[in-house]
Structures are given as structure tokens and as C-alpha cells.
Amino acid sequence: MAADASRRSAQIDAPRKLGVVAGGGGLPRRVVDRCLAEGRPVFVFALKGAAEEGLFDDVPHCWVRLGAAGEYLKRAQAEGIQDLCMVGPVKRPSLPAMRPDAAALKILTRIGAKALGDDGLLRAVIAYLESEHGFRVVGVEEILTDLSPEPGLLGRHAPDAAAESDVLRGRAVLKALAAADVGQAVVVQEGLVLGVEAIEGTDALIERCAALKREGPGGVLIKAAKTGQEMRADRPTLGPRTIERARDAGLRGVAVEAGRTLLVDRDRMIEIADAAGLFLLAMPPLDQA
Template identity: 55%
Template sequence: MGSETRQGERRAVDAGSDGGKAPKLGILAGGGALPRRLIAAARAQGRAVFVIAFHGQTEAATAEAAPSFWTHLGNAGEALERLRREEVEELVLAGPIRRPSLLKLRLDARAARFVAQIGRRAFGDDGLLGAVVKTLEEDEGFRVIGVQEILGDLLMSAGLYGRHRPDAQAEADIARGLDIVRALGRLDVGQAAVIQQGLVLGVEAIEGTDALLRRAGELRRDGPGGVLVKIAKPGQETRVDLPTVGLTTVEGVRSAGLRGLAIQAGATLVVDRREVISACDEAGLFLIGLDLDREPRRG
């Protein structure tokens, strides 16, 4: 059984003039700071919160920030049982999860049935996540919501941010990157690519953006550095796995010798936006939110 961490559980307060209470929120917490941002924002909205923390995935600070229950990824039975015992009604998936193979998950009986249900519905990465959402809602009775429903201010807006702007070569690389990532998205492969002087240094697959940036840094060519382009997949399930960037992404872009980031406006979460813009300024990087429905604004 998982161990528990409890620190000052707060009960939900009236959510509106009708005197009703906001539904209790369950957070399936991956890594990084995003789950903690959700905890703070939900409480500010008068919502009680309960966290499912996963060994080897969730940061200890997240579990310490709210009433929580530690478990393993393969122990779906006890996680779902605990969520029901805590009277959780809505679920949000937040933070990256490193996905081990099924052989390493050590599935319990409930998890095995859960995976079987998902397997009948899933194909590809986005298909898998969409099937997880559908199974949690249709078979388990929870309502799954997106991070942006609580932290809407994290969504990137269109425009140029900070002091630096892309030159003609960088703009050409952005356009090339959009073509590549759109093709990847149609195949449900990944959300990002690194382009330098028209050359594709790398595309994102299951390894994630941080690993992509490390590989791209090793393949960097002489001359002007490349760009990271990151957008949502066509038809993506927007309640889970929206493209996300933060300070770690900025450091990865800098270390890879790139010149900037181009990310999709309205569909990308930027964690700690002010700090991200400041870090880009200090590193000499441009940061641009792309409005894919029209020509990107250039400030």
C-alpha cells in the first residue's frame, strides 16, 4: 500500500450564489512544478484538493503541498479506490509522466482491466491519452478537466515576448518547423521539432522535448543557431498533454545553441511566464507565440 502525506486539508467553500460547493478536485500528479501551481489555484477558487502522487514521478514538494496518497503507476485499483473515498468528483492530469513499459509497471488486477479497456480504444500517443480520459469518465465515473480550466492564464497568447526577435533565417526555420510538426501531429508522433538553417536536427517522439533538445545540441551545425517549434497535434485531446514549456525548456534551448522558441498561441501552457521571458532575455533567445489561424504577429 502507498504511504500518505497530509498537511492541513482545506474544505471547499461556497462556489456561487446558489450555496453549492465546488467539486473536489483530484490531481494525478506527474513531475515538475505544474501540479503545485494547480493546488494553489484550486484552493484560491475555494476548491478542496486531493493528490495522487506516483513513486518515481511526482516531486515530494507536490505531495507535501496538499492531502495526498503515494502509489505506483501500476496500482490503479488503490488509486481509484482512494479517490472515491476522498469524494473526488473531477480529475486533472498535470505534469510529465515517464512512461515505462507494461512489463515494468507491475499492474494490479484493476490496472490490468483498465489497460485492457484503454487498449480497445487507443492507437498512438494521443489516442492513448484520449482513451485514458474516456475510460476515467465512462467507466470510472469521474469528470476529467484540463489544466487550462483552472490555470487559464498559463495559455500562451499570440505575439513576440521579450527583447529579442527572429531574423529572416529564424523565420524560415520556424516555417519549416511548422510543416514538420504538423506532419508529425497527423501521425500522432510528437509536438516539437528543432530546425537549423532548414535542416531538421531532431523531432520529438516518446522521449519528450528535453531529450529532443539534448540530441539537437549534439547535432548542431556551424553558423546561426536553430529554433524549437512546438505546437499541439491536430485534433488533440486538450484536457491532457497540452504542449508545455517552462524554465527547463529555456535552459535546454540555450544549452543546445538555439536562438529561440516558437510555440502555439492558445494551445501551449507556459509555466512561470515572467521568469521564462526574463530567462529568454538573459540568454539572448526570442520567444514567440504563433497564431496558426493567421500570420504570426511580430510585435
């Protein structure tokens, strides 16, 4: 009886096995490394066409096609996975390009037209995984707890009054767009909206706005979560490359939503911004004044 009690105690105390659904970039690897450092069992589902080749060769993993939900679920159950974390950007393909299998079609049929946007689709997928298959979907911030900044200035340079006005304008635009489930970023210059993020992503938005800038002080990139966004699967994320692109596009600063935006390699981001004379600001959440 004592042995049985000991085994039950060990099962209760054992860390829950995490399945990492890996998209692009280096953030999925950081999640894996944190699990390894903490002794948490981990398995990686590397998404074909998104995850970086060779990044997970040293850990248990398999490659899966985005539309192969049945294969993914079967392997997750076989691996004894309890928690799932979706991390890293994935370009959303058209329905024919996705080639959904029977399980994926079941999900798409259930959500229908009410989930046309990315957030609606991800919300429906998470609900399906949790309610029908018993997985617990966790956000990357539950594993990497040090990536979301507190409100305040992050580098040496501060926005002037005109830039602060552009930040306020950007916040208002993002609030207005939230219900449409469009994007998470906007570029504003002297009160003019140069561009709004859509399916192309933040980096492409910056490049597009570089050709649209007006004379005078450069524009400002404002990035924040959509109101009511499903943060476990699509949390706003920036890294050093975004700051480099903002610099190259002639922007004068970047404002992100504190507590809800992930900054990957924050020290390097600040270093680039400081060297370029850009301000890097963590602004209060959009639902605050």
C-alpha cells in the same frame, strides 16, 4: 423544508472536489495552490517515480503506483472526488514495468493496439474514467487560466527572415507528424530538421540537437500540440529550464503554439531569453495559416 432547501442550495453552490493526479515538476503544486486559494477541496494522487517528494505533505494526498488503477479509483470514490486533473510529466514505462493491476489491464485490453501512442492511450483512459466512473476530467488550463499566451512576440528579440522560415518549416513537419502521434516538438536549423521529439521529451531533444547543429546561425525549437490531441491530459508545456537548455544548445529562438501551450513562469522565461538574445514567439495555432 426551508432547512432542506438551504442544504440543497449549499450543495449546488459548493465547488466540486478536485483530484490532482500529480506527475513531475512544479505545475501540480501550482494547481493545488490555486484550489486552496479559491477554497476548492482538493486531494492529490502523487505518482510514484514522478511526483516530487515532500511537495504535497501539507495537503491531503496519497502515493499511487502508475499501474495500480484499482487502488486509485477506490480511493477517489472514497474521497468524494468529482473532477480529475492530470498534470505533470510522467515517463511512460514498459508494460512489465507498469505492473498493471486488474483495473489497469481492463483499460489496456479495451484500447488494444489502437492506442499505441501517448495521445491514444490518454484519450482512452479519460473516456474510461468519465463513462464508467462518472468523473469529469478537466484540463490544467481550466484551473490555471493565465498560462497560455496570445499570438505575438513575448520578449525583446524578434526572429529574422531565416528564423521565420525555420519556424514555418517546423510547423509543416509537426503537422505531417500529427497523425502518427509521435511528439510535440522539432528543432530546425536553416531548413534542416535536426531532431523530432519522441519519447525522450523536449529537454532531451534540445540536448541531442546541440551535438547535431551545423555552422551558422543556430536552430529554432518549435513546439505545438498534435492535431486533435487530447489537451486535458497532455498539453504542451515549457518552463524556464527549457529556455536555459535552448540557450546552452546554441539555439536562437523558441516558437510555441499560442493558446495551446502552457508557459510556466512566463516572466522568468522571457527574462532568460532576453538576456541570452533568444527570441520567444507565440505563433498562431497549427490549424491557422
